[in-house]
Amino acid sequence: MEPRINDLQVESRVHELLDFPVHTNQISSAIYECPNDHIENPKKKPYNCPHSGAKCDVTGDIQRLLLHLRNDHNVEMSDGRSFSHRYVHHDPKHLHHATWMLTLLDCCGRKFCLYFEAFHLRKTPMYMAFMQFMGDEEEAMSFSYSLQVGGNGRKLTWQGVPRSIRDSHKTVRDSQDGLIITRKLALFFSTDNNTTDKELKLKVSGRVWREQPVSI
Amino acid sequence: MAPGGSALKEALESNSTGVDYEVKMAKVEANSKPTKSGSGSIGKFHSSNGVYELLECPVCTNLMYPPIHQCPNGHTLCSSCKLRVQNTCPTCRYELGNIRCLALEKVAESLEVPCRYQNLGCQDIFPYYSKLKHEQHCRFRSYSCPYAGSECSVTGDIPTLVDHLKDDHKVDMHDGCTFNHRYVKSNPHEVENATWMLTVFNCFGRQFCLHFEAFQLGMAPVYMAFLRFMGDENEAKKFSYSLEVGAHSRKLTWQGIPRSIRDSHRKVRDSQDGLIIPRNLALYFSGSDKEELKLRVTGRIWKEE
Known part of the structure; x- marks a missing residue:
C-alpha cells in the first residue's frame, strides 16, 4: 500500500486560525495545579493527539493515543529500525498547505510519528519529512533518526533528534527541524521519470535508533 | 521613448x-589580425587558397x-x-x-574548414556550414572562467584558467580530497544575495570549484553549496562528492555528482543541484546567537569505480 497524501487544503488553514492559544504549556499546566498548590508531575500531563492536520481534541497517555490513531485515524505502523516509504503526490504543481501524511514507527518499544508534508516556505513550495517521539522531550533526546531521499546519482540525508509530540507538528515544521526538499529537487528525485511533472513519487528511507547512553 | x-x-x-x-x-x-586568424579561424594549411580569405x-x-x-x-x-x-x-x-x-x-x-579549436587539439575538418554547429559542442572548445563573484570574460583551457584563477582572482587552492570550510557572514538577515570566495580543490590531478552562495529561492532565503568540475561533462560524471553541515546532533548531507564548468554557476544554482540550506537552519547550525552566520561545511570528493 502506498501512503497517499491527504489533501486537506484550505480546511486545515482555517483550523490553524481557529487554534486557540490556550494550548500553550504555560496555561495548561496551571490546570494541573490542585487547590492545595501541589503541582502534578508535568510528565504525567496527557498528550494531545499528534494527528494534528485535522482538528482532533483527543488527549491521553501514549497507549490511549496509539489506539486512537489506529482506530480513528487509520494510521499504519511500520518497523522504525529500517523503513522505506513512497509518497505519491498527484498534481504537485498545485501544492497546498497542510497536504500531509502521518505514519507510525516502532523502535525499541517506543513509538514515533513520521510526517511528510507539503508546505510553502515564504511562497516557495517545499516538502518536509521529520519525526516526533511519542513521549516526553527528555526521552526523545536519547534517540536519533535519519531520513534520505535520492535519485539520479544524488542523495540528500538528514540526521536528527526526534522532537517530542509535546511540540505541535507545526512548531517543528516552522523550526525547519527535519529534511526539507524543494519541489524542484523532489521532482528530480521522483522515482517515475516517465510522468515528469504530473505526479510526484518520492521514496523516503530511514531508520530510528537509540543513542548509546553517554557516560560522563 | x-x-x-x-x-x-x-x-x-x-x-x-x-x-x-x-x-x-x-x-x-x-x-x-592575421596572426590570430592564422592560428584559429582558418587553418594555416589553407592559407594558400585565396577563397578562404574571401570568406x-x-x-x-x-x-x-x-x-x-x-x-x-x-x-x-x-x-x-x-x-x-x-x-x-x-x-x-x-x-x-x-x-x-x-x-x-x-x-x-x-569548402571544408578545420575547427577553430584546432590549436587546442581538435583535428576535425568540417563542411563550411557544419563548422559552427560543431564548434558549439567541440570538446576542445575553451572554457569560460568559473569565477562567480563578478562577471569575467576570460576563456581558455583548464591549465590557463587555473593560473588565471590563482593570479587574477586570488582564489584559494587546496590540495586534497577532503575539506572543512567555515563560511562567516555578520548580519545575515540583511543579505539576500551573496557569493562567497570560490575555493578550488586539486585532487586526482583535476580541479574542482566549491561554490557557496546566498540567494532567494522564490521568497525564501537560502544558502547553497555545490561543486563544479573543471573539465567536460563526461569526465565530471566519473566523480562524486559529499557536503555536510550540522550541529546540535543534527546534520544535513548532500551527495552528488559535480557539474562541469560548461554549465554556468547560475544554471547549477537554478537547477538546485547541490546542498540547499534554509537560512533559519543555517543559523541554527551556526551557533547560539543566530546573529551571525558561521556555517561549517565539510566535504569529500571521490572517484567512482
Whole structure:
C-alpha cells in the first residue's frame, strides 16, 4: 500500500486560525495545579493527539493515543529500525498547505510519528519529512533518526533528534527541524521519470535508533 | 521613448563624426589580425587558397555566414558588421545598400574548414556550414572562467584558467580530497544575495570549484553549496562528492555528482543541484546567537569505480 497524501487544503488553514492559544504549556499546566498548590508531575500531563492536520481534541497517555490513531485515524505502523516509504503526490504543481501524511514507527518499544508534508516556505513550495517521539522531550533526546531521499546519482540525508509530540507538528515544521526538499529537487528525485511533472513519487528511507547512553 | 531617443542621437553623432574613425579602426584591426586568424579561424594549411580569405569579413575578420552582403562595387561584409557601418562600405566608402552576395555563400558551401579549436587539439575538418554547429559542442572548445563573484570574460583551457584563477582572482587552492570550510557572514538577515570566495580543490590531478552562495529561492532565503568540475561533462560524471553541515546532533548531507564548468554557476544554482540550506537552519547550525552566520561545511570528493 502506498501512503497517499491527504489533501486537506484550505480546511486545515482555517483550523490553524481557529487554534486557540490556550494550548500553550504555560496555561495548561496551571490546570494541573490542585487547590492545595501541589503541582502534578508535568510528565504525567496527557498528550494531545499528534494527528494534528485535522482538528482532533483527543488527549491521553501514549497507549490511549496509539489506539486512537489506529482506530480513528487509520494510521499504519511500520518497523522504525529500517523503513522505506513512497509518497505519491498527484498534481504537485498545485501544492497546498497542510497536504500531509502521518505514519507510525516502532523502535525499541517506543513509538514515533513520521510526517511528510507539503508546505510553502515564504511562497516557495517545499516538502518536509521529520519525526516526533511519542513521549516526553527528555526521552526523545536519547534517540536519533535519519531520513534520505535520492535519485539520479544524488542523495540528500538528514540526521536528527526526534522532537517530542509535546511540540505541535507545526512548531517543528516552522523550526525547519527535519529534511526539507524543494519541489524542484523532489521532482528530480521522483522515482517515475516517465510522468515528469504530473505526479510526484518520492521514496523516503530511514531508520530510528537509540543513542548509546553517554557516560560522563 | 527615452531609450529610442538617445539611440537616435548616438546614431546621428556617429554618422557625422564617427564613421571615419570607426572604419579606420576596423581596418587597423583587420590588418593586425592575421596572426590570430592564422592560428584559429582558418587553418594555416589553407592559407594558400585565396577563397578562404574571401570568406573573412574585412571588418571583424571572422568567417562570414549567410546572409553575406556586398556593396555595389562587390566588396563583401558580414551581416553583423553591416549593421554597424552606417550603410557605407568600409572598403570603398560607397553607399552599401542591401545587396546579398549569394555567389560567395554558394562557394562557401563547397569548402571544408578545420575547427577553430584546432590549436587546442581538435583535428576535425568540417563542411563550411557544419563548422559552427560543431564548434558549439567541440570538446576542445575553451572554457569560460568559473569565477562567480563578478562577471569575467576570460576563456581558455583548464591549465590557463587555473593560473588565471590563482593570479587574477586570488582564489584559494587546496590540495586534497577532503575539506572543512567555515563560511562567516555578520548580519545575515540583511543579505539576500551573496557569493562567497570560490575555493578550488586539486585532487586526482583535476580541479574542482566549491561554490557557496546566498540567494532567494522564490521568497525564501537560502544558502547553497555545490561543486563544479573543471573539465567536460563526461569526465565530471566519473566523480562524486559529499557536503555536510550540522550541529546540535543534527546534520544535513548532500551527495552528488559535480557539474562541469560548461554549465554556468547560475544554471547549477537554478537547477538546485547541490546542498540547499534554509537560512533559519543555517543559523541554527551556526551557533547560539543566530546573529551571525558561521556555517561549517565539510566535504569529500571521490572517484567512482
